[in-house]
Amino acid sequence: MPEENVDVLIVGSGHSGGMVAKVLTEKGISCVMLNAGPIVDFQKDRELKPAYELPYRGFKMPGRLPHVFQANEFNANTWVDEKEVPYTFNRDEPYNWVRVRLFGGRSLFWARQSFRLSDYEFKAKDHDGYGTNWPISLSDLAPYYSRVEGIFRVSGHADGLPQYPDGNFVVDNSPWSESMQRLIAAGKKLNVPVCKARSAMGRDGLASSINLLLPDAFATGKLTAVPNVVVREITVDKNTGLANGANFVDRHSRREMSVKARVVVLAAGCLESTRLLLNSKLANSSGVLGHYLIDNVYGPGLVCSVPQARDDKATPDLMGGDALIPRFRNITTKSPNFIGGYALNLWSSDRAMGARNFADYGAELQRKLDSYYGSGFYMSMMGQVLSHYENHVSINKNVVDAWDIPVLHIDTKYTDNEFNMSRDAVDTGVAMAEAAGFEVLSKNYEPNPPGYSIHELGTCRMGDDPKTSVLNKWNQSHDIKNLFVVDGSSFVGSGWQNPTMTILALSMRAAGYMAEQMQQRNIG
Numbered sequence: 001m002p003e004e005n006v007d008v009l010i011v012g013s014g015h016s017g018g019m020v021a022k023v024l025t026e027k028g029i030s031c032v033m034l035n036a037g038p039i040v041d042f043q044k045d046r047e048l049k050p051a052y053e054l055p056y057r058g059f060k061m062p063g064r065l066p067h068v069f070q071a072n073e074f075n076a077n078t079w080v081d082e083k084e085v086p087y088t089f090n091r092d093e094p095y096n097w098v099r100v101r102l103f104g105g106r107s108l109f110w111a112r113q114s115f116r117l118s119d120y121e122f123k124a125k126d127h128d129g130y131g132t133n134w135p136i137s138l139s140d141l142a143p144y145y146s147r148v149e150g151i152f153r154v155s156g157h158a159d160g161l162p163q164y165p166d167g168n169f170v171v172d173n174s175p176w177s178e179s180m181q182r183l184i185a186a187g188k189k190l191n192v193p194v195c196k197a198r199s200a201m202g203r204d205g206l207a208s209s210i211n212l213l214l215p216d217a218f219a220t221g222k223l224t225a226v227p228n229v230v231v232r233e234i235t236v237d238k239n240t241g242l243a244n245g246a247n248f249v250d251r252h253s254r255r256e257m258s259v260k261a262r263v264v265v266l267a268a269g270c271l272e273s274t275r276l277l278l279n280s281k282l283a284n285s286s287g288v289l290g291h292y293l294i295d296n297v298y299g300p301g302l303v304c305s306v307p308q309a310r311d312d313k314a315t316p317d318l319m320g321g322d323a324l325i326p327r328f329r330n331i332t333t334k335s336p337n338f339i340g341g342y343a344l345n346l347w348s349s350d351r352a353m354g355a356r357n358f359a360d361y362g363a364e365l366q367r368k369l370d371s372y373y374g375s376g377f378y379m380s381m382m383g384q385v386l387s388h389y390e391n392h393v394s395i396n397k398n399v400v401d402a403w404d405i406p407v408l409h410i411d412t413k414y415t416d417n418e419f420n421m422s423r424d425a426v427d428t429g430v431a432m433a434e435a436a437g438f439e440v441l442s443k444n445y446e447p448n449p450p451g452y453s454i455h456e457l458g459t460c461r462m463g464d465d466p467k468t469s470v471l472n473k474w475n476q477s478h479d480i481k482n483l484f485v486v487d488g489s490s491f492v493g494s495g496w497q498n499p500t501m502t503i504l505a506l507s508m509r510a511a512g513y514m515a516e517q518m519q520q521r522n523i524g
């Protein structure tokens with residue numbers, strides 16, 4: 001597709017790119033979407049092989065995908081191969097960058113936890129005295145959240161808590177299991193709210209851009225999608241300084257191509273969009289491009305057992321179900337040990353428990369596994385990461401990927417705030433479990449390395465001041481007004497919440513603004 005002219009070029013086909021394509025094409029604007037990886041054939045590519053047909057019996061091939069904890073031999077073709085697209089980091093500060101380049105991106109595989117940010121996050125500086133306020137508040141984004149929740153069919157229950165804003169839910173009035181009721185009662189004693197979890201139900205087993213967003217865009221006849229092309233750089237008109245398209249390379253043939261567009265939208269995922277801008281040397285008059293990398297802290301948590309469920313004695317209503325403890329610290333009181341907040345995911349299971357929860361082996365281990373079967377109760381933390389200018393990515397000029405594109409160097413680490421928060425989360429979980437009469441089998445205070453949550457955010461932050469931010473409140477570059485970045489890189493703070501509902505709402509809002517600006521001939 002050499003030298004074609006289009007209205008809008010979208011780089012990336014995940015949640016953010018899919019949303020922009022849907023909104024723009026439905027308004028009659030023609031779009032070309034370039035995506036680095038192939039289209040998945042769900043019939044063929046998801047065929048499950050038995051473990052005995054796989055050389056490593058389903059476990060990860062040694063040395064393959066070392067930073068993707070989620071990878072195994074069954075799903076190894078899902079993730080970006082670090083040998084093909086490497087990245088570097090300081091030896092003692094690993095970063096787990098988990099990437100998907102298939103058409104649809106990570107929307108094909110996400111776990112679908114779906115939350116709104118609250119004004120405790122949007123206005124964090126006002127509330128916590130640390131960080132930076134977003135240039136928008138919940139009221140700006142609420143109408144978009146509602147529309148996104150409708151499209152993704154988010155199940156949930158209205159709890160009326162300002163730190164856990166209610167939304168446009170498919171109402172979840174399912175009864176609590178008895179083990180959950182015991183935890184809820186324990187929470188009441190300790191002033192810790194326990195709420196229904198919120199999750200995108202999607203349709204037909206998927207809650208992705210390829211089934212919920214892109215079909216509407218294709219139906220308009222206004223979207224052309226090109227898989228298997230890797231964008232190398234964004235190009236600029238030397239006379240106007242405006243973005244005018246991109247240079248890209250065919251993944252297989254390595255043929256170099258270019259496309260011209262009136263408006264360019266980056267939706268390549270937080271770190272890939274940032275890499276593209278850094279490699280293109282664009283949109284960085286503020287000097288903050290690549291800085292303030294954040295995510296969510298994952299890893300700390302505990303494993304418990306409900307004694308009444310052991311030895312096959314569970315009554316039918318005792319076990320099962322999941323729940324969420326939303327942020328409760330630093331709302332009306334102030335923790336002396338950390339800023340911001342965390343949530344805990346809870347789930348009660350009537351299935352087998354993992355052997356690693358028991359410090360036994362042989363016959364005694366088997367006896368414990370049999371006895372504890374179906375009695376597991378799990379709590380796992382999702383914590384806010386504070387923004388620091390020092391946590392940043394840059395281009396490593398000495399390393400290139402398979403298409404000779406310079407790669408990212410990631411320089412980030414957690415600070416005492418994240419470690420102290422983790423301790424508080426696990427100690428709170430233990431206190432609640434004990435108050436509920438559960439046995440605590442194991443606890444882990446140690447966060448996984450940054451990146452593990454797959455929620456990288458913040459390296460193209462939005463703000464009102466072009467001196468301290470890359471984008472304005474419409475996800476539009478301060479420097480280049482026909483350039484937009486709509487993925488999680490625009491975030492100003494992380495909060496405890498999984499980010500995708502916010503990414504979708506911001507993309508929808510940015511695309512509406514873009515269309516308006518194009519119609520008024522202010523851009524494009």
Ligand SMILES: Cc1cc2nc3c(=O)[nH]c(=O)nc-3n(C[C@H](O)[C@H](O)[C@H](O)COP(=O)(O)OP(=O)(O)OC[C@H]3O[C@@H](n4cnc5c(N)ncnc54)[C@H](O)[C@@H]3O)c2cc1C
Pocket residue numbers: 011012013014015016017034035036037070098100101102103104105106107109110111112113114229230231232267268269270272273276454455486487488498499500501503
């Ligand atoms: C296992 C898993 C579980 C998760 N669970 C949750 C959850 O429960 N809740 C939640 O909120 N979030 C969750 N997430 C995170 C969520 O998936 C992401 O926040 C979201 O999908 C990001 O969407 P995106 O469009 O910004 O980026 P992506 O989905 O990463 O899409 C980016 C696209 O850009 C393309 N691209 C990249 N570079 C280039 C280039 N140079 N040229 C051309 N194309 C390029 C890629 O091919 C890719 O398709 C999870 C993620 C995973 C993997």
